[in-house]
Amino acid sequence: MSDLRKHSSALQEKAGISPPEITNVTAINTIKFKRRQQPTSQQLIKDILNGNRTALSRAITLIESTNPDHFEKASEIIQGCLPYSNQSLRIGITGVPGVGKSTFIEAFGKQLTQLKKKVAVLAVDPSSSISHGSILGDKTRMEELVKDENAFIRPSASGETLGGVARKTRETIILCEAAGFDTIIIETVGVGQSETAVHSMVDFFLLLKISGAGDELQGIKRGIMEMADMIVINKADGDNIKKANLAKVEFNRALHLFPPKKSNLQPKVTTCSAITKEGISEIWNTISDYFELTNESGFFQEKRSDQNQFWMMETINEQLKRNFYNQPEIISLLEQNKKAVQNNEISPFAAAQNLLQLYFEKKF
Ligand SMILES: Nc1nc2c(ncn2[C@@H]2O[C@H](COP(=O)(O)OP(=O)(O)OP(=O)(O)O)[C@@H](O)[C@H]2O)c(=O)[nH]1
Numbered sequence: 001m002s003d004l005r006k007h008s009s010a011l012q013e014k015a016g017i018s019p020p021e022i023t024n025v026t027a028i029n030t031i032k033f034k035r036r037q038q039p040t041s042q043q044l045i046k047d048i049l050n051g052n053r054t055a056l057s058r059a060i061t062l063i064e065s066t067n068p069d070h071f072e073k074a075s076e077i078i079q080g081c082l083p084y085s086n087q088s089l090r091i092g093i094t095g096v097p098g099v100g101k102s103t104f105i106e107a108f109g110k111q112l113t114q115l116k117k118k119v120a121v122l123a124v125d126p127s128s129s130i131s132h133g134s135i136l137g138d139k140t141r142m143e144e145l146v147k148d149e150n151a152f153i154r155p156s157a158s159g160e161t162l163g164g165v166a167r168k169t170r171e172t173i174i175l176c177e178a179a180g181f182d183t184i185i186i187e188t189v190g191v192g193q194s195e196t197a198v199h200s201m202v203d204f205f206l207l208l209k210i211s212g213a214g215d216e217l218q219g220i221k222r223g224i225m226e227m228a229d230m231i232v233i234n235k236a237d238g239d240n241i242k243k244a245n246l247a248k249v250e251f252n253r254a255l256h257l258f259p260p261k262k263s264n265l266q267p268k269v270t271t272c273s274a275i276t277k278e279g280i281s282e283i284w285n286t287i288s289d290y291f292e293l294t295n296e297s298g299f300f301q302e303k304r305s306d307q308n309q310f311w312m313m314e315t316i317n318e319q320l321k322r323n324f325y326n327q328p329e330i331i332s333l334l335e336q337n338k339k340a341v342q343n344n345e346i347s348p349f350a351a352a353q354n355l356l357q358l359y360f361e362k363k364f
């Protein structure tokens with residue numbers, strides 16, 4: 001083999017060429033080190049108060065984590081942010097799947113950011129353990145809002161009980177407020193209990209509807225209608241306008257049959273199109289009038305303090321329950337008693353008493 005052939009082989013490497021930047025071992029190690037380095041709670045609090053979104057996202061991830069170490073850190077951050085919270089308007093939006101919540105929030109949120117507001121969009125959706133957060137998929141439906149530097153969109157915590165998701169959302173609200181977001185929108189699907197949880201963490205509750213064929217009120221739970229501070233009939237565009245207006249009349253009539261609200265303000269019914277944006281700015285005007293009037297009457301603060309009391313009680317109830325059901329001795333005695341109740345060997349009350357007695361005696 002000639003010398004020339006030997007050196008032109010593709011398997012030969014020429015010496016003296018330094019590897020490209022990306023394979024630089026020192027650089028990789030530096031990046032790895034930085035990634036491993038978790039900011040302290042104090043650092044995160046400081047960054048959140050400066051409006052840093054990365055810090056805000058990180059802290060929310062800590063809130064959502066099930067790791068006990070994270071729990072402690074999350075509590076510190078919440079505590080640190082608490083004095084700077086409470087400064088926003090919280091708006092809940094509910095409606096059945098497909099009513100146009102995401103499209104509406106995109107249009108409404110843009111309207112608010114154009115008014116120089118800073119908008120955070122959160123979701124309470126305990127069913128999202130399957131879909132990994134409805135807002136996550138929705139981010140495509142909130143294309144404009146996602147890009148808006150005055151908006152922050154966060155999918156809901158997934159794989160949790162409603163109580164768990166609700167607590168995390170409440171804590172997330174505190175952090176968003178501390179980060180300077182002045183309008184918090186909380187979306188929830190109007191099925192099940194999640195709307196009740198959202199209702200008890202917002203100042204204004206908006207029910208989104210679409211006009212149906214004929215009987216508009218069919219299928220709406222009375223409870224949701226009673227909670228609403230406003231009903232908006234969406235998709236009032238094209239051929240739908242007439243039907244939407246008819247629905248408006250019918251909802252108005254129905255609302256008059258309900259007892260007056262504690263706010264003393266009769267809920268308004270209006271129509272809009274999240275696609276053509278018709279009616280969106282009027283909705284904000286109504287909401288902002290509501291805030292002004294309830295501020296003047298003192299109802300705004302009264303409702304918030306009632307909500308705080310409610311959440312304190314909820315937190316106690318939830319933790320007591322968790323503590324009870326997590327004790328190994330209780331778990332095994334519970335199983336025994338369940339079987340005994342099933343076999344009619346003991347009354348359900350006596351069985352419950354057995355368990356509670358063990359719990360109280362042991363003072364877990
Ligand atoms: N014509 C018309 N279509 C709309 C309007 N708003 C939403 N839509 C359409 O309705 C469908 C459902 O809208 P979404 O915004 O995804 O509804 P959603 O309530 O968020 O649905 P879920 O996330 O499944 O609960 C989409 O195809 C939207 O394009 C509207 O104002 N007019």
Ligand SMILES: [Mg+2]
Binds near residue numbers: 101102103134138
């Ligand atoms: Mg949606």
